[in-house]
Each structure stands twice: as structure tokens, then as C-alpha cells.
Amino acid sequence: MSLRVPVTVLPHGVGLPLPAHATDGSAGLDLIAALPENEPLTLAPLGRAAVPTGLCIALPEGFEAQIRPRSGLALKQGLTVLNAPGTVDADYRGEVKVLLINLGEAPVTLERGQRIAQMVVAPVTRIKLVEVGDLTKTTRGSGGFGSTGLDGGTISR
Numbered sequence: 001m002s003l004r005v006p007v008t009v010l011p012h013g014v015g016l017p018l019p020a021h022a023t024d025g026s027a028g029l030d031l032i033a034a035l036p037e038n039e040p041l042t043l044a045p046l047g048r049a050a051v052p053t054g055l056c057i058a059l060p061e062g063f064e065a066q067i068r069p070r071s072g073l074a075l076k077q078g079l080t081v082l083n084a085p086g087t088v089d090a091d092y093r094g095e096v097k098v099l100l101i102n103l104g105e106a107p108v109t110l111e112r113g114q115r116i117a118q119m120v121v122a123p124v125t126r127i128k129l130v131e132v133g134d135l136t137k138t139t140r141g142s143g144g145f146g147s148t149g150l151d152g153g154t155i156s157r
């Protein structure tokens with residue numbers, strides 16, 4: 001069973017395939033760069049850009065979409081999602097964009113139709129903060145940031 005997510009395709013997205021799960025077990029849908037034909041975008045080292053997907057979506061209430069890097073691009077070229085995981089809110093109706101940054105040493109060129117990131121849809125838990133005087137006691141207490149040891153071994157507190 002798949003969750004149905006309405007999508008509209010902007011003029012610059014027409015002609016590109018709609019993102020879909022690549023395999024039955026793929027968590028994400030690869031997002032495709034809806035850049036102009038014959039107008040590649042080059043990101044210099046540390047260069048960044050909001051890359052258009054040409055898509056607007058209407059997520060069901062109670063869900064979000066996370067924009068995550070593709071590991072192959074990250075490993076091979078140092079290309080990653082600057083705000084990973086990017087958050088697409090359920091009430092957002094604008095174009096989904098991918099904020100990419102080139103953390104590699106060489107320029108990276110992106111072309112129309114290239115798969116640049118992946119989108120994972122996840123449930124959201126809504127919360128309401130309730131102020132109290134004291135929190136419940138735990139073994140960890142306020143220890144964090146390496147308090148249990150950095151070698152995966154003994155607790156060093």
C-alpha cells in the first residue's frame with residue numbers, strides 16, 4: 001500500500017519522469033534536477049544552490065518529506081544536501097527545491113534530468129511543550145556529548 005501524494009508539475013518540470021521508488025525496498029524517491037535544457041549548473045568547491053525539481057506536492061496532514069543526499073554523489077563528488085535533512089512541511093505548496101553544496105575539491109556540474117537527492121516521507125509527531133518544575137530522573141541524567149565514552153566501551157563519568 002502506498003500513500004497517495006498529489007503532485008503538480010511546473011512548466012520547467014514537464015518532460016521529466018515523476019520521481020518514484022527505484023525498488024520495492026527503497027525508502028526514498030530520487031529527485032530530479034529540473035534545470036533548463038542545455039544550461040548546466042556548475043557548483044564550485046563550497047558553492048551552493050537551490051536546485052529546482054519542478055514539482056509541488058500536497059503531503060497528507062501528519063507527514064513531512066525529508067530531502068536527503070544521495071550517498072554516491074556524496075562519496076564520489078562531495079555533493080551533499082546543505083540543510084540535510086531538508087524539511088518539506090505538509091502545508092507547503094511551493095516548489096520542492098534541493099539545497100545542494102559542493103564539499104568536494106573539484107567543481108561539480110549538474111544537468112537537467114540528473115538525480116540529485118532523495119525524498120523520504122515520514123510521519124510527524126505533533127507535540128505541545130508543557131512546563132514543569134522537575135523532570136523524571138534517569139541513569140544518564142545530564143550526561144551527553146560523549147559521556148558514555150567515545151570508543152563504544154565503558155562509561156567514563
Ligand SMILES: O=c1ccn([C@H]2C[C@H](O)[C@@H](COP(=O)(O)OP(=O)(O)OP(=O)(O)O)O2)c(=O)[nH]1
Binds near residue numbers: 083088089090
Ligand atoms: O530542502 C528544502 C527545505 C525546505 N523546502 C521548502 C518546504 C518547506 O516547507 C519550506 C520551509 O522550509 P524550512 O522550514 O526548512 O525553512 P525556513 O527557513 O524555516 O522557512 P519558513 O519560515 O518558510 O518555514 O521550504 C524545500 O523545498 N526544500
Ligand SMILES: [Mg+2]
Ligand atoms: Mg520553517
